[in-house]
Amino acid sequence: MSKLEINQLSKRFDDTAVLENVSLVIKDGEFVSLLGPSGSGKSTLFHLIGGLFAPDSGSITLDGEDITGKRGKISYMPQSPSLFPWRSVLDNVLLAQELKEKPNRDKAIEMLNKVGLSEYKESYPRELSGGMKQRAAFVRSLLSPQKAMLLDEPFSALDEFTRMEMQKWLLSIWEEAKPTVLFVTHDIEEAIFLSDRILILGDRPATIVKEISIQFSRPRVEDIRLSEEFLHIKREIYQILRSDSHD
Template sequence: MAADTLVIERLNRTFTSPAGDVTALSNIALKVKKGELITLIGPSGCGKSTLLKIVAGLDSDYSGTVLLNDKPIEGPSIEKGFIFQEPRLFPWLTVEKNIAGNLSLKDSKVRARVDELIALVRLKGFEKSYPRELSGGMAQRVSIARALLRNPEVLLLDEPFGALDAFTRAHLQEVLLDIWQKNRTTMLFVTHDLDEAVFLAERVVIMNPRPGHIRTVLPIDLPFPRKRASQSFQELRRKVLSEFEKVEEPAVDRDHGAGI
């Protein structure tokens, strides 16, 4: 049995403001095994992005335990890759230089790794292209390659395909699964799309809103490659939808609105 790469226990996150405190996450507990791909779904304001930022080391103002390979997370590091909804590429750098970042392509090991990643995300022939010359899907593939450059222990994806059209989104889901199956990088993937959640995940984590907490975790026992039109896929999608429909409405108050 695979060891746990990520362990979260009794995690709480409260935001403080002059108008009062808002609890974004309450008593979160989750264990993610090495090489596992987990999707997180829930309504806006349930703290999905806040959870990813804590795991990434971008937010340390919380209580509870967050361990990566049995060590407390104490800030950003090369062990964690983060992919945002927008590609966030440097417009003055080519595809290969965006992927390499602050590493020199003159280094033979860096050059080999960048070439490997360009092939992995299916961008061969576009190495010298600039972001302005890429489609949205191609730009997001560059951001995936960049996040994988240093072989992170865990890859955190915050709705990375949310702004793309349906065709491009489906294609990039296939690309991501191909990368995952080849590298077995542990992935935590936030989405609002039920089809995407079921199509990608080994387990789907459903969250309730404010204060954000895990309602249930559903295993997706379907072999890869998956077919959305298959009866087994549709049955599991209905099961996830049934649980999702039980999610409570976000709490609303005059001072803070619908959530974090």
């Protein structure tokens, strides 16, 4: 079980209020995306959940345990794959396990095989494409012992075609293990395609201004991007983001 709860979280830096009374619940095995204007506090919220910052008020719990201000409780995948250049792909994906428990090399090799990287397990990051590096970083996150994952725009640096392929790949792997995921993105289509729910942050000081449930069946198929319902949700989210940024 890995239910993540955020209750009345607020944070300011000097005279700037970034987050104000943000509350949300992510259920066990749920994939939730976070959308918001640039600078609305999405990364700050991630850093608070990951324990890199302490909130001014409010609390964060994981399965009932208070993890407010505690590091190492959440698996985190940033925008950059952050692979160590001197370690092989296999050694990179084992890193999170090394920090917490005895590494399971057989499980790591099995996961690398599932994501099409088995023949690259002894290669180094410089020998991989951007998409391959992201796959390796995601395997590292999946193998970490933490119960929930934060994904911070992991595909933002990829070209559109590679990004769409990575979205489909991510869902195929996620649907096997069903980790609890909070996913930050600026891409409305990406959020709709991946998510069970979408939470929209308003401008600073940010609060959650809208929650949208995505009812498309899983596994998701590419054709839903062209459906009227998909386009309707996209227009709705665009109007919310546009109106909030102009208030």
